[in-house]
Amino acid sequence: MAYRLDLDEFDDSDTSSVDDCRTHFIDNLRTTLTILLVIQHSIIETASSSYPYFHSQTLTTFVFMTKTIVVGLFFFVSGYAASISRITSSTYYSTGRSDPEYVWRRTVRLLFPGVAYAVLGHVILWMILTKSWPNFFGSAGSVSTDDGYSTPMAWGFARFEGPVVHILALYAMDMAYVYLRPSRRGVIAGGVGTRSPRLEDARPIRAPQQRRNYRLVKIKSKNDWYALVGVALGLLSLWTFAVAASGKSEKSLLRLGFNLASYDTVLPSAPFQYILAYMAGIQLYQWQNFMLISSPYTFPAFFLAIVASVSSLQLAAKISPALEEMIHLNTPWPVHPSFIDGGFNFHTLFFSVWNACTFFAISATIVSVYAQWEWTRRDWGLVARHSYIPIWVHMIPVVVFVKLLAADGGWSASRGASSAPALAEESVAWRCFLVATGSVICSWFMSLSVVAFGWVLGC
Numbered sequence: 403m404a405y406r407l408d409l410d411e412f413d414d415s416d417t418s419s420v421d422d423c424r425t426h427f428i429d430n431l432r433t434t435l436t437i438l439l440v441i442q443h444s445i446i447e448t449a450s451s452s453y454p455y456f457h458s459q460t461l462t463t464f465v466f467m468t469k470t471i472v473v474g475l476f477f478f479v480s481g482y483a484a485s486i487s488r489i490t491s492s493t494y495y496s497t498g499r500s501d502p503e504y505v506w507r508r509t510v511r512l513l514f515p516g517v518a519y520a521v522l523g524h525v526i527l528w529m530i531l532t533k534s535w536p537n538f539f540g541s542a543g544s545v546s547t548d549d550g551y552s553t554p555m556a557w558g559f560a561r562f563e564g565p566v567v568h569i570l571a572l573y574a575m576d577m578a579y580v581y582l583r584p585s586r587r588g589v590i591a592g593g594v595g596t597r598s599p600r601l602e603d604a605r606p607i608r609a610p611q612q613r614r615n616y617r618l619v620k621i622k623s624k625n626d627w628y629a630l631v632g633v634a635l636g637l638l639s640l641w642t643f644a645v646a647a648s649g650k651s652e653k654s655l656l657r658l659g660f661n662l663a664s665y666d667t668v669l670p671s672a673p674f675q676y677i678l679a680y681m682a683g684i685q686l687y688q689w690q691n692f693m694l695i696s697s698p699y700t701f702p703a704f705f706l707a708i709v710a711s712v713s714s715l716q717l718a719a720k721i722s723p724a725l726e727e728m729i730h731l732n733t734p735w736p737v738h739p740s741f742i743d744g745g746f747n748f749h750t751l752f753f754s755v756w757n758a759c760t761f762f763a764i765s766a767t768i769v770s771v772y773a774q775w776e777w778t779r780r781d782w783g784l785v786a787r788h789s790y791i792p793i794w795v796h797m798i799p800v801v802v803f804v805k806l807l808a809a810d811g812g813w814s815a816s817r818g819a820s821s822a823p824a825l826a827e828e829s830v831a832w833r834c835f836l837v838a839t840g841s842v843i844c845s846w847f848m849s850l851s852v853v854a855f856g857w858v859l860g861c
Contacts, residue, residue: 425486427779429786431772432479435472436789437842440796442468444838446738447804449731452830456732461834463712466729469669470757471764473568474679478765480572481579481683488585501580508576516569519794527562531798538805560665560737561797571673575680583684621685627692634678635758638671643754645670649744667740671757679765686769695770704767711760718756722749784850791849792842799844803837 445465449456488504531539621627669675686693695703719726724743731738744750772778 425483426781426786427772428479428483429789430778430780430782431769432476433782433786433789434772435475435479436792436796438468438472440792440800440842440845441838442472443797444800444803444841445834446731446736447800448807448830448834448837450734450736451804451808452833453734454732456830458831458834459716461831462729462731463715465731466715467711467760467764469667470760471768473666473668473672474675474761475765475768476568477572477575477676478679478683478686478769481575481680482686483683484576484579485684485687501585504585505577505580508573512569512573512576516566516573519564520566524559524563524566528559531562535802538802561801563665564794568676571676572680575677579680579684621689621692624692627689631762635762638675638678638758638761639754641674642669642671642757643750646741646744646750646754647746665737667738669757670741670744670754671761675757675761679761686773690773693766693769694773695767697774700767700770700774704764704771707760707763707767711756711764714756715760718749718752722752725749725753784853785846788849788853789846791852792845795848796841796845799841799848800837803840803844807833807836 442465445461449461528539619626619630621630682693715729719729724747728739728742728749741750741753
């Protein structure tokens with residue numbers, strides 16, 4: 403059954419807080435993305451602790467696919483939420499939210515927490531964890547051996563850097579959205595009315611000066627949409643190729659600060675891919691007839707996109723050793739380069755086109771499924787409403803479970819591979835499953851505990 407996105411779909415049964423007015427499928431999609439992110443980090447950490455016995459092609463492909471899709475979809479979700487919060491006709495917003503109100507709200511929720519965590523929170527959390535539980539978090543000291551392996555302390559420290567760079571980038575996009583698309587305040591029919599003006603309050607009415615509302619494109623037909631998609635894919639492929647071919651993808655000026663994220667390797671497509679995703683999210687409500695795949699075809703399109711993306715990636719990896727090296731996880735450290743052997747060659751060109759097409763195809767089908775499937779449009783409760791907290795804290799249970807389930811206490815360069823017992827591939831895959839499951843459950847438990855603590859303080 404096909405559903406149309408409607409601004410009146412907000413759950414406003416509890417009017418005690420404006421945050422209760424929300425779109426369920428967006429909450430549910432963000433929850434799924436968060437779970438995928440936790441699983442991705444669980445597999446990466448487990449693979450590095452299992453070196454050199456991690457050889458699961460399935461899990462390796464899964465991690466690379468999530469790296470390609472998840473972060474961009476987070477920006478898409480944020481763009482849609484930003485657009486709805488400024489144009490919705492629900493009861494709370496019926497008087498129109500001004501730009502200063504929106505800017506202040508985003509500053510409190512994004513800028514202040516991001517800066518505070520980057521300056522103090524990250525360091526304080528690291529010090530508490532390493533001092534209180536050194537067996538789990540205190541083994542990231544610098545190690546250097548004759549075989550060339552080393553473990554910089556910065557890598558262990560980077561595990562808990564959180565999504566600070568992405569949060570600050572999102573805040574910058576929100577501010578650009580406000581400047582380029584100023585809101586139009588006004589009472590909407592059916593909303594909560596304000597008090598009637600008294601005669602003595604009457605003043606000469608002065609029309610406010612409106613800033614120009616910038617619109618780059620207008621979509622009026624399917625052909626317009628296909629043309630726009632083609633242009634976007636071409637530009638994204640060119641951007642990715644320019645960054646990857648430079649041979650300095652980690653330090654390229656085109657990364658616009660995203661190379662500061664030292665733990666999560668940011669693909670060469672950033673931040674242009676994130677900007678396009680955010681802009682697409684903003685336009686979803688208005689362009690839903692063109693962007694969303696019709697209900698009978700959503701699941702077949704999703705599986706077709708997965709099969710085409712995975713099969714083409716595996717085929718290219720067999721042809722190109724550099725691409726295979728970039729994908730694989732069988733390394734002693736959880737931090738991997740964003741690109742290898744960049745230049746005008748086959749694997750750089752393939753990756754640039756594959757990344758753009760894969761992100762668009764899978765993202766479009768996933769959004770279509772969540773926006774139209776009855777189960778994903780339901781209220782998933784507190785689990786979905788507070789899914790943003792596990793993004794900040796999930797690395798704590800990941801590291802703990804990796805240490806608890808390590809078959810040999812973790813590999814280290816000083817001991818060498820010969821002292822570690824051989825691990826079957828099934829055993830490593832089973833450990834990945836246990837670490838991911840435990841980390842997801844504990845992350846949400848920590849999230850709901852924080853919410854409960856805040857509720858108690860507010861009583």
